[in-house]
Amino acid sequence: MTSATPPVHRHPYGDTLTGVLRHQAAAFPARVVYTELSQDGSERASITYGAFERRVRAVAADIQQTSRPGERALVFLPPGLDFITAFFACSFAGVIAVPVPYPDSPFSNRRQEHRLRQIVKDAAPSVILTTSKDTAGAEDGSLGTTARAVGVPAVATELADKWQDPLSTAETVALLQYTSGSTSAPKGVVLTQGNVTDNFAGLTGSLARHTWLSGNGSDFTSVTWLPPFHDMGLATLIFPVLVGGHCVLMSPTTFLMRPARWLEVMSSYRAQMTTGPNFAFDLCVDRIAPADRAGLDLSRWEVAICGAEPVRSSTLARFTQAFAPHGFRTSVFMPSYGLAEANVFATGTHGTHEVARLDVEALEQQGLAREAEDGRPARTVVSCGRPPGNTILRIVDRETGQPCPPERVGEIWLAGANVARSYWRNPEATRSAFGGVLRGEEDTFLRTGDLGFLRNGQLYVTGRADDLIIVDGRNIYPHDVELTVTASHPAVNAAVAAVFMVPGEEETRVIAVAEMAQRRRTTEPAGAAGTPARRDVVLAVRREVAEEHQVGLSDVVLLNPGRLPRTTSGKVQRGETRRLYLSGELDTWL
Template sequence: MAVPGNFTELALCRIHERPDATAYQFVRAGREGVLEADPLSYGELGRRALRLAAWLQERGCHGQRVLILHSDGEQFVTSFLGCLFAGAVAVPAPPPGGARQNVERVAAIVRDAAVSYLMTDSDNASAVSQLLATTGHADVVCLATDRATPSAPDDWREPGLFPDDVAYLQYTSGSVSEPKGVMVTHRNMLANQEAVRQAMRTGPDSVVGGWLPFHHDMGLAGHLLHPLWLGGRGVLMSPVGFVRRPVNWLRMIDEYGITTGGGPNLGYDLCVRRVTDEQLAGLDLARWETAVNGAEPVRAETLDAFAERFAPAGFRRSAFYPCYGLAEATLLVCGGVPGVTARERTVDAGELEHHGLRGPRPGRPTRRLVSCGIPRGCEVRIVDPESHAQLPDGRVGEVWVRGDSVGHGYWNRPLENGQAFRAVTADGSGGFLRTGDLGALDGGELFVTGRLKDLMIVAGRNLYPQDIERSVQRVSALFGSSAAFSVESDRDHVVVVQEVRTGRDFETELASLAAAVQSRVAEEFEVAAENVLLVRPGTVRRTTSGKLQRGAMRQMFLAGQIRPLHEVVAPEVRRLVAGGTDARPAGRGAGER
């Protein structure tokens, strides 16, 4: 096939080449927990998408933003491709579903993207219409695609797209700042899909699958669009289906022959904790060639625990594929070699605080780092975030990326785009994306160490919140998720919000646990953890893909919106909470996204 000029040409080619082949299987748990799948062929997908595209074209939607709010996978992929075939700009977002966080997010996206049309399904139509009315967007046309009578496929006309036309807006998770829509062009899509194919060595015989939501970059570009790019088969389940029964993800991999797919570190952790011995005995994971671990920091401890737990089911440690990417670069930036165990480095924790990678020293704290592989289809540099000087191997700085996968910027944010997407190094090399992530190159491989915005500067020391969180979680088997961050008055204060499952004598127990948290942080990090909040499970905020929202937790803390079961808070910090803010300078913490 000729090199496509846009993703629409590629998709149409696949549809015409393989009309009777299965494009997707949408998996759910049926009666008595048996997995069932709804198949969708390439031909049927094409017919549905072209009918919807013709409907959009009749209404002059070329270049207009169309919001996609579907909980059903078949309808989502139909609406997404329908937008692309019509030359409209698809805007995936999470269905409101009654969750306040999703309602607020959708309202913000409708406002920011200035959407003209909205695609949803009958299950969500009422809630969506109410949302539009209450947020002052009653003029947005809402279509329940499962009830609509779209136009005939023959009414569709080729939209005349160019490589640099925007295909969709990928709204960022908002784990550090308000959601922003990354303008992903057809050129970006083609470049990144080819990078994924080369990095993971996928092909038409690959079976790609997972459970991440389609408004997430890995769920959309990795799990939904990559099978289409390959002309292969995608096997997908809903995030709710995974969270309710994590073993169903592994059963789906087994029963439907998934070779490539994965999720964030949190997903593997959940499987280790919740899959029983009885469930494990019925699994065969030997065909899982590439178990992708990305979307949040990769933990060596999780790789070890999962590999050990599921080795009896045929899982190989070498199948793990730690990688690095972000929505601003469409999806993939760095990845390793399939079938080769990722490199690890055990480094001196104290030296890491001073932005260096150095081997362990006797009697000193250490940290294990997992390689995210080499740059794939792009250029990666490590840069001092203040001076913009390029740093040598082994030095930690901000990760900067340049290449055809990098988006054109955030929708309707020209000033921010100049800083974030067109950064220039001290030696005059331009066109870089500032990721806001911290990392180092070692032997050409990227080791991500944290987020620039999350970095805590306490008593002159650079502390990574994830290190504190991991340490605190080991204090008690009653502990679940945690979030560590800092607030500032005359100095920086460490705050730890820790979820805990309580028993009958919880008052005495909680006081003891809070004291144990303070002792652990003081002993391991040599800083005072004066502020510890023990909270109910579910309090710590995460995105739909499981990414910890430390920025949101910090804002909730300062606004007095966290209701702890037990708290220990320093007087000066309590005054900050009463005032609803801290003394942090507005410019501190560059590179947020």
């Protein structure tokens, strides 16, 4: 048997977050590491590596007063400097960080409050790291725990001198990253210090051609607005520290209220890197009028990691066309694939991204990624690049359990030092997800539940196995139909719909749930304003889906803006939408 596990490539300054930050603080004490912005784009606060490391030690010392290594710490803070301080403090204290959404997040609602309680019950934290004003409320049991609360902003910096090194290693658990819950109840992915540092070593290797990685990070700046309690958002906060760079923090609310602020900050700080899902780049095109783009200079932008949901070629093309006059280049995009169980980053190749134009019939009926001939129905799929050198990727037939040949769709399996080994206190789910075995290979793999194929060594993601819609023997991917739904009428939200199957008396039915647009897109003609009749929108959705996919929708439900269930990262929850549909609880458009 051969070993599938690739070599470990940890960070040159250590295999723990504590070791890396302490090195950077000693090497660059006066360099600014984080800058937090107010809603208007002005600087609220900045902190140097030296001062940040001291604040982290102070909060860690406070945690150590009552919590022992291995216990859990709930990181219950809004986006900003206090959040990332608390997260690193968990590593310094030897406790396990549990990042969770804060109530004022734009991705929080009553359903997310229920999710928070599930996480608290599962993780059983011994301490809550929160705001000064929330300390009393956090201890009253409203979160499902009476653990001691620490007001992070109020911790005296002088406590740093009382910090004791917990002597963590690569095998020490760093955090529980709870899954977004898009398909099931949240599960705590157990990520070690080594998982984290190895993952970022892999990402750094994929970006090795950039000059700011060959030096000491002095000329590197990134910008992030992503929710920090989500895996991709947390990664955007950690990565700059590992390369000795500078990170500019915006709140998710600021971005959603005014997407132009994101690009303005990229321009004014001459930042090289940022990250976002499809909808963020689409939102910039739809909500930033051409007149508001004047003055942007995006020529220094080098890397735009696009992930967290299937990457659309139309998104990349629209954004490039809209902002090319301001210095943006299509080569900046880095379509990527990742998930919490693999500590965010699994594949991605920067510089070029291939787009496959697949024959729909071969894909749906045979699971083959065959190029479509002219005149044949086609589906475009964007390459998510190659895995880094420290990750092994296999495409596996779900029926035979054997690797698929190139260009045949199967389940994506992963192995590597960046991949987690278990879910927190959930042996059944652990065996199911982390117990993949292939004949002739010693090591176990993570079964991701995602479907895709390999072409020329690059990964193309086609969807999730659990979400497949099967009609007349065809495997139809719901996000393909959802794209058609959202493009069917100007009154429908450009990026928010859910398509799923429900059982019927005689046959399975296909349902489409679409969210209405909150405002008219800037790219619509002036005459498009006005409120459409429900009948017109429903007919447009049915017609477009029937023509494009040969699928007859049994029902089309239109929701009020903002009412389609989403995960904490903003992704649509098909399973929750299906549940609400069956129970009659959806907030329909009036």
